Amino acid sequence: MVNKVILVGNVGKDPEVRYFDNDQAVANFPLATTERGFKTRDGQEVPDRTEWHNIVAWRGLAKIAESYIKKGTQLYVEGRIRTRSYDDANGVKKYMTEIYADTINLLGRRNSGDNDQATRADQPMQHASLNQQSAAQNNLSNSSDQGSFNAGDSGPEDDLPF
Amino acid sequence: MVNKVILVGNVGKDPEVRYFDNDQAVANFPLATTERGFKTRDGQEVPDRTEWHNIVAWRGLAKIAESYIKKGTQLYVEGRIRTRSYDDANGVKKYMTEIYADTINLLGRRNSGDNDQATRADQPMQHASLNQQSAAQNNLSNSSDQGSFNAGDSGPEDDLPF
Amino acid sequence: MVNKVILVGNVGKDPEVRYFDNDQAVANFPLATTERGFKTRDGQEVPDRTEWHNIVAWRGLAKIAESYIKKGTQLYVEGRIRTRSYDDANGVKKYMTEIYADTINLLGRRNSGDNDQATRADQPMQHASLNQQSAAQNNLSNSSDQGSFNAGDSGPEDDLPF
Amino acid sequence: MVNKVILVGNVGKDPEVRYFDNDQAVANFPLATTERGFKTRDGQEVPDRTEWHNIVAWRGLAKIAESYIKKGTQLYVEGRIRTRSYDDANGVKKYMTEIYADTINLLGRRNSGDNDQATRADQPMQHASLNQQSAAQNNLSNSSDQGSFNAGDSGPEDDLPF
């Protein structure tokens, strides 16, 4: 009943964005979360461990991803886990686990400091929050996130292949 | 940019539901989460500690709360923190922290198993998930929650006092 | 930097628990989360969708899993995503995504099991919360969860294969 | 049974850190999360809304807060809600809701500081993750967070006033 993922990490590659006939879009990109290593009690070294998450962002979030997310960007991503199967080139069934993003926040765009907000024209998305949820469910939203870039503007949501 | 609360606990009293002229509704009820006590290293006893959360559910969630939530119900609540001020009977300014629910799940309605789902007519809400989000924000929703009772059916959301 | 998963769902099969020489244990079991289907605006039916999560619980949590979790049990699981690779019987590299549990809560008054017993003296674990975290990291814990069954009692944690 | 808060926001003032006889420390600071305003369907303007959270960080996290967190710092905070009562100067009982931090992550590439330096040798804490949990509960921890600054180094945890 609850399938929720919360990630804070860095984008590994520029998003790949595909557009569909019906004006829909989907973006895919990898996000790294690194778990710091440590020493065990008996002195063994456990190294850092990086987990790569396959992020999938539909519709409005896809377009935002295309515009504002790139290799190295630090993100907050809230979404859910989806495992899908596909047949590889040899007809072998493969499984892939992805994170379907519901909300994306751009982090750390050089805010900080007590001033330091100099030349920002190039950074219109600082701290922006992107919230995507399916109007198809007729949900209401009192999202806590900054909503300047939520997916609601992206047109019909009816015939999505998922 | 992110203000998220996740609670699993038990309802302390039947919800109080108020209706407004514009067909809006709001439900209020207390939810308890208990933190188990423990013994410190030097033998001190730290007792159990119960935290009471003031849950506020608007619109569709309010109506669902009225129908399905009562004293003792175990719930999953996802929402956000809101502190509001008000003047008490003596004109003294008071502050109250509440949890605005975005999603509510009824837990433990004897579901389980692939069997054991005998006499269920009386339990139409098993594992139901209630998802409320403001259509006013034109958000899309691909909610991961079971949506049979989301708030989207509750009519206009335009002139809410919050 | 943050890799957090929160699940509420039902256990699909009794846990498989393996013990190691050094008194360590690990439990594996599948957990289902079901996303309710809906109708799109243009009348298409999107069916329910069940996601199966491979839960991995180490040490104390494994032992608790063995004792209290079985097919049908409704659980709250908090953990993190781990994808690991292995070679299948044909020497083909495969990937598997698992959820490493950090906290497990048994949900429901009369949770779990195909038996679903009546009065509760025999069910000391109702609503229990299991919290597992590696002492190897010398962490402190002020866990918000009921801690009656946390993993701290399970002995040395030094030479774990992960 | 679950009382979890996840916040991403900006620190409003430099932390106040108090030390106790037993080498314990506690830090307090406000954290702002801003919910973006929006227009309702009928054209009403709902303004931005900033929620201020009172963050409380004990022990190791307190010391880290003192060193690395200041006004303006963007943080990820994971913790739990605690409401406590106290008598004000006039003997009137007051209530205050606080967030007890269990994990803190410094966000942003070039976070914190009024200087905002270029190359990073002087900023060993960038993206660091601070994890605090009570050893008094004998918990294990396989924290997903970068653990370079968890609270485990801070000495005896036995006689804490909470």
Next chain:
DNA sequence: TTTT
């Protein structure tokens, strides 16, 4: 393949 990111980041520190």
Next chain:
DNA sequence: TTTT
């Protein structure tokens, strides 16, 4: 009292 932060940030955009």
